[in-house]
Amino acid sequence: MGILERIKEIEEEMARTQKNKATEYHLGLLKSRLARLRSQLLEGPKGQGKSDEKGFEVVKYGDARVALIGFPSVGKSTLLSMLTKTKSETAAYEFTTLTTIPGILEYRDAKIQLLDLPGIIEGASQGKGRGRQAEEQRILLERELETVGIRLNKRPPNVYFAKKNTGGILFTATVPLTRMNEKMAYMILHEYRIHNAEILIREDITVDEFIDVVEGNRQYIRCLYVYNKIDSTTIEHVDRLARMDNSVVVSCELELNLDYLVEKIWEYLQLIRVYTKRQGNPPDLKEPLILREDSTVEDACKAIHRSLADPTQFRYALVWGRSAKHDPQRVGLTHPLLDEDVLQVVKK
Numbered sequence: 001m002g003i004l005e006r007i008k009e010i011e012e013e014m015a016r017t018q019k020n021k022a023t024e025y026h027l028g029l030l031k032s033r034l035a036r037l038r039s040q041l042l043e044g045p046k047g048q049g050k051s052d053e054k055g056f057e058v059v060k061y062g063d064a065r066v067a068l069i070g071f072p073s074v075g076k077s078t079l080l081s082m083l084t085k086t087k088s089e090t091a092a093y094e095f096t097t098l099t100t101i102p103g104i105l106e107y108r109d110a111k112i113q114l115l116d117l118p119g120i121i122e123g124a125s126q127g128k129g130r131g132r133q134a135e136e137q138r139i140l141l142e143r144e145l146e147t148v149g150i151r152l153n154k155r156p157p158n159v160y161f162a163k164k165n166t167g168g169i170l171f172t173a174t175v176p177l178t179r180m181n182e183k184m185a186y187m188i189l190h191e192y193r194i195h196n197a198e199i200l201i202r203e204d205i206t207v208d209e210f211i212d213v214v215e216g217n218r219q220y221i222r223c224l225y226v227y228n229k230i231d232s233t234t235i236e237h238v239d240r241l242a243r244m245d246n247s248v249v250v251s252c253e254l255e256l257n258l259d260y261l262v263e264k265i266w267e268y269l270q271l272i273r274v275y276t277k278r279q280g281n282p283p284d285l286k287e288p289l290i291l292r293e294d295s296t297v298e299d300a301c302k303a304i305h306r307s308l309a310d311p312t313q314f315r316y317a318l319v320w321g322r323s324a325k326h327d328p329q330r331v332g333l334t335h336p337l338l339d340e341d342v343l344q345v346v347k348k
């Protein structure tokens with residue numbers, strides 16, 4: 001039996017199985033089997049070099065990447081063409097875009113690579129997906145991304161997990177577990193042929209989250225749900241969509257709310273700008289370092305030059321701005337930076 005058939009069989013069995021105390025472990029087992037098969041499917045057969053093919057087949061460029069993922073003809077290419085200098089073909093028929101089209105969104109001195117992807121659709125081959133309501137599309141997209149190991153707007157579970165060579169399974173939970181337990185963990189690990197490991201669970205996780213930890217390859221990605229074409233629905237509907245979590249409503253056609261969308265994209269990327277300065281010179285305000293929100297002086301040094309954070313080179317740094325207690329503050333490598341700080345590195 002092929003992987004796809006086995007996946008289908010397990011999905012069917014799960015759908016038939018009632019959720020209760022008696023079936024809890026069996027369902028946990030099915031879930032882990034399903035997760036293993038899906039991973040196999042994504043990785044492809046071992047030793048064929050296929051697993052190296054990552055990303056969207058477009059060269060990475062700029063400070064961050066945003067992928068536009070959605071059903072056909074929702075206006076992804078129209079949006080890319082509005083927000084960047086790139087023109088991506090748009091048309092009223094589905095699957096106009098057949099390959100990934102990159103464009104650059106310039107905002108707050110950062111270059112953000114937008115990727116216009118071909119429309120994705122649940123069961124495209126069966127011709128499904130016409131006339132879907134926005135909310136339904138959202139659920140289907142989430143489900144589609146879930147099955148390939150993408151977790152949207154979630155944090156990785158607070159669990160320490162390390163495979164070992166010997167010593168058996170060492171299981172510890174620092175909080176009461178109400179949604180899974182040690183027995184379930186053993187069973188799932190057994191399914192993964194893991195017989196030696198250290199597990200420290202620090203929050204009340206679900207079985208699915210435990211499987212995510214064991215798989216270890218999940219992508220935790222922030223996601224904005226953008227509802228386009230608000231010009232062609234009722235104000236009540238728009239209002240309902242706009243109130244949902246992580247949502248922005250726009251109209252590319254009427255150019256409604258696009259500035260707000262760009263602001264939101266910036267917020268979701270969690271980036272900061274750090275302006276660098278040489279001794280005796282004003283800061284370079286044209287090209288800031290674009291760093292992740294939780295970056296330190298060390299990260300900034302590494303972004304300037306690989307070896308700048310080495311103890312042989314780095315003496316201290318001066319920081320002006322919101323992260324500084326006084327201007328300038330003399331700091332070390334571990335100092336956390338904030339948006340719009342100015343940084344001067346003093347070398348040995």
Ligand SMILES: Nc1nc2c(ncn2[C@@H]2O[C@H](COP(=O)(O)OP(=O)(O)OP(=O)(O)O)[C@@H](O)[C@H]2O)c(=O)[nH]1
Pocket residue numbers: 070071072073074075076077078079089090091092093094095096097098117118119120228229230231232250251252253254
């Ligand atoms: N009414 C309305 N139509 C829009 C809006 N934005 C885009 N469209 C139209 O919707 C149709 C599809 O737009 P595309 O940008 O090609 O959609 P897409 O998501 O890239 O489609 P595929 O590449 O086929 O998946 C085009 O006819 C656009 O002119 C909008 O805000 N309002």
Ligand SMILES: [K+]
Pocket residue numbers: 072073074090091092093094095096097
């Ligand atoms: K289209």
Ligand SMILES: [Mg+2]
Pocket residue numbers: 076077078089090096097116117118119
């Ligand atoms: Mg398109």
